[in-house]
Amino acid sequence: MENQILAICLPQQGTLPSSAFEVLSAAKTLASQSQGKVFASLISDKAQTLAQNLNVPGIEKVFALEHPKLGHNNDEIYAQAILKILEGNKFSAILFPGTIFGKSLAALLSSKLKAGLAVDITEVGMENGKIKAKRSSYSGNALATLMGTQETTLLIALPMVFPQAEKSGNPPPITLIPFEPKESQMEYVSFQPESSSEIDLGTAERIVSGGRGLGNAEGFKIIRELANALKAAVGASRAAVDAGWIAYSHQVGLTGKTVHPKLYVACGISGQIQHLAGMSSSGTIVALNTDPECPMMKTASLSVTGDLYELIPLIIAEIKKRRGG
Amino acid sequence: MSLHIVVCVKSTPTTVNVSIDESAGKIKTAGLSYAVNPFDEYAVEEAVRIKEKNPGSTVTALSLGPEHAEAALREAIARGCDKAVWLNIPECDTHNSYGTSHALAQALKKIHGETPVHLVLFGKNASDGNAGVTAAQIAGWLNWPAAISVKKIDSINSSEAIVWRAVENGVDILKLKLPACVGTIKEINEPRLPSLKGKMASKKAVIPKWTAQDIGLKTEDFSSSLEPLKIEKFSAPPPRPAGLKIEGSSAAEKAKKLVDILIERKLV
Incomplete structure (x- = not known):
């Protein structure tokens, strides 16, 4: 089977944050070790426009799913959209950003797909056809080495660990996948931006x-x-x-x-x-x-x-x- | 309006300063003492507060783990939970988040079947594993909605809850159909200490022990060959390189030397 790796690039309030490019670079690292191909997903109310910004060399294809209901962080509708991508494609690894929404989404999907989930990874690679990753636990006092045992492993990239993939040249090939959300048990009411204009701690350099x-x-x-x-x-x-x-x-x-x-x-x-x-x-x-x-x-x-x-x-x-x- | 709230608590080591048996690739567990994961205290407190606002409500504490999990459940009762269920599946004791979420989801299904559940509360993450994904993983098994990183439960009735999810650049305000799984963070409340009445109740409480069979699963369901992600080993993190003391005859000299190094390392 061809080794395909999917990077889930999640927009925040209509723009692509640094975490999206960190996930892409983690995916590229993994691909380079395993003769894999990197794919990306862009799920948003303006996915086709935003996908143009993923002009990172080496992306095979961007799956764009666009719908007005994808303008906000609704876990259930996003999960439906990702499952839609998985209907026609198999991936050895699906990488999520370590934001709150990325983590929530990956966790929700891991049990729906009955797949292994490596959380907050700091390293990723491939060994003998198996996904290997490292993460810290016990608040940094222990480093765990993890190994995926099945066809697909879900991974969450710890923010600020992987470098941001560099942009250059042309936008990647984009495939629009038609998407109509089903009913959701979650309703997105509103977003309240942080009142201060201060830099976010989690993504600060x-x-x-x-x-x-x-x-x-x-x-x-x-x-x-x-x-x-x-x-x-x-x-x-x-x-x-x-x-x-x-x-x-x-x-x-x-x-x-x-x-x-x-x-x-x-x-x-x-x-x-x-x-x-x-x-x-x-x-x-x-x-x-x-x-x-x-x-x-x-x-x-x-x-x-x-x-x-x-x-x-x-x-x-x-x-x-x-x-x- | 009476609600049924379940709080998932984990019994974790009282220190994160663990040592590693490098040859075995395992955490040294001998001599560790255990208590309720500190983050779960916020979930317990929130459940008890919702109960206090909604007379007739019940709070059930649920924990998966070895003997010390039962002690954690008594602590939860001392803090105001009405009853508890101890889930004992030794195969799940080895940091297997897939098996753990599967088992807890099955136990919740059984609890829900006996007395319909409205809300399941969780702490931010366990102080040992630090993953913070169990709430959403369980929701995935049960096909219930989930929100993690919740700093406020704005309103709740028997069919829906409005929660505030703290994200990187603000707050998502979400309406969840119930039953739902909610992971809390520290901002949600200030936990109280156990009351005398609670302590009495915790001593007297009869806590049922459920096994894999009791929740409709077999021990084989938790066999390590089914784990989709294995922990190959634990190792000690690489030590930080030795630091440099910046000396100088005056504060100004020290400040200059520091900025020199920061510029040299391209950090400024």
């Missing part, structure tokens, strides 16, 4: 986080200034959130968000295991703290001992200087 060491809520002012200078999202430790200095949506760690940015700057965060669990797989970790012996300073790639209120303004000034003003 850079994050600046503040902790107890800031001393008070005012401290997040310099955290935000540093975040602005670095074009970073703002994170926080549980201690800072519990103290009421910043909203829960900024919390990084076991009971908050798990993040994998290229750069994580921890300011006044001692690095309790619960916090480390949410960020220790970040690319470069910078720690600023008065206590050189705290766990965060030991974990960090780069550690600077000193007073936050002295260091941070100097760092901001230095960045601005180097940018030429």
